[in-house]
Amino acid sequence: MALPRLALVPGEPAGVGPELCVRLAHRENPAALVALADPAVMLEAAERLALPLELLPPEAAMAARPGQLALQPVLAATAADPGHPDPANAPSLIDALLLGAEGCLEGGYDGLVTGPVQKAAINQAGIPYTGTTGLLSEHAGCEVVMMLANPVLRVALVTTHLPLREVADAVTAGALERTLRILHGALQADFAIERPRIAVLGLNPHAGEQGHLGREEIEVINPVLEALRGAGMDLRGPLPADTAFLPGTMRGFDAVLAMYHDQGLPVLKHSGFEQAVNLTLGLPYPRVAVDHGTALDLAGRGLADPSSLFAAVDTCAAMARARRARRGVPA
Known part of the structure; x- marks a missing residue:
């Protein structure tokens, strides 16, 4: 062999x-x-x-x-x-x-x-x-997607190295769909997960609180998730980022999609920085x-x-x- x-x-x-x-x-x-x-x-x-x-x-x-x-x-x-x-x-x-x-x-x-x-x-x-x-x-x-992983978590990103004030404008329906398709395909091809389960974080606190803390979840994220669920993807969200990483929640998912760099990566690095790696998905x-x-x-x-x-x-x-x-x- x-x-x-x-x-x-x-x-x-x-x-x-x-x-x-x-x-x-x-x-x-x-x-x-x-x-x-x-x-x-x-x-x-x-x-x-x-x-x-x-x-x-x-x-x-x-x-x-x-x-x-x-x-x-x-x-x-x-x-x-x-x-x-x-x-x-x-x-x-x-x-x-x-x-x-x-x-x-x-x-x-x-x-x-x-x-x-x-x-x-x-x-x-x-x-x-x-x-x-x-x-x-x-x-x-x-086109590629950045994902960091350790033995505990896999976290992919919709946006990477952007100033925070530019993030909301960069989280478009097109960017979100492209990222999810690349992430889903990579989990199948590179990790042999035939039906990946992906947790998608919201952009705003409390995932927008039904529009009271921002409307990106209602106007951008939800429509993309619904369309891709219709295409057969197993997606949950948008989830509030402050509770999505609880161990009981994470046990049900193969990867997390964060909207921006510091939304997901601090949790991953805290959970195991020494064993963390950076993957380029989509190549x-x-x-x-x-x-x-x-x-x-x-x-x-x-x-x-x-x-x-x-x-x-x-x-x-x-x-x-x-x-x-x-x-x-x-x-």
């Missing part, structure tokens, strides 16, 4: 990503991993951690043992200085992300796992970049990222917790197996 083959992009070379990948390489993993990175960056990270690391060619990924890591070289422009990102290295990071994405589209990889990036360093290099989610969406030519392949930043203050000190990267690999491998099974390919 062949392991899923995953592309692994450590992320910002001056952040904690490379050392997290070294720790990952010392673990029994549920996938064959191919790192897309500068070999010198990886070996220097291993040396700082006082851990042995043997780099293998990409074709040896299936045979890698703990302490070994298959690697496709993507050379950085300058040496990595932990804690101090150099914009000169931004092009190689973008190259690694797109190389992994292209490999997934061509069938060489079954999924993509990404470490943390430093957006400021990429923008300082003159590269227009708002995030890896947008980069991969544009590359694949498809032609599974993509899972760590749910933390570059942690420049920890870089090079060997103190960074690899739990989120471990969870990202486990999640991406499970999603790849689910997609194989759906296509009738032996897992």
Whole structure:
């Protein structure tokens, strides 16, 4: 039974990503991993951690043992200085992300796992970049949805990084329907849930209090939910966000759809930040990222917790197996 083959992009070379990948390489993993990175960056990270690391060619990924890591070289422009990102290295990071994405589209990889990036360093290099989610969406030519998950919750978002005063205008019928269709399809394809049950949060306090605290639930959200229920989706809501996350309520659902970033993600992160991962739903392949930043203050000190990267690999491998099974390919 062949392991899923995953592309692994450590992320910002001056952040904690490379050392997290070294720790990952010392673990029994549920996938064959191919790192897309500068070999010198990886070996220097291993040396700082006082851990042995043997780099293998990409074709040896299936045979890698703990302490070994298959690697496709993507050379950085300058040496990595932990804690101090150099914009000169931004092009190689973008190259690694797109190389992994292209490999997934061509069938060489079954999924993509990404470490943390430093957006400021990429923008300082003159590269227009708002995030890896947008980069991969544009590359694949498809619309996507951001979802965060841990062993307790899955929370997808209608809007992501918007100022709060812009959220209400962005929660349109079209955006809500598109998000629900992508979320529903991903739960089926990536998590093997044939009839997903989705809790949809209201936008306003108390889900609008029958129009007394806002009419978005009546005029936008309810009509979309009714139409999609008619199409066969199992949707409940709009639910008041302040009580929707009670354990007794959540046990009945496979995912929650929040209207905006800070409506759903604080609860998810409180329930298990260390194991949380960030998923890009709607791509032609599974993509899972760590749910933390570059942690420049920890870089090079060997103190960074690899739990989120471990969870990202486990999640991406499970999603790849689910997609194989759906296509009738032996897992």
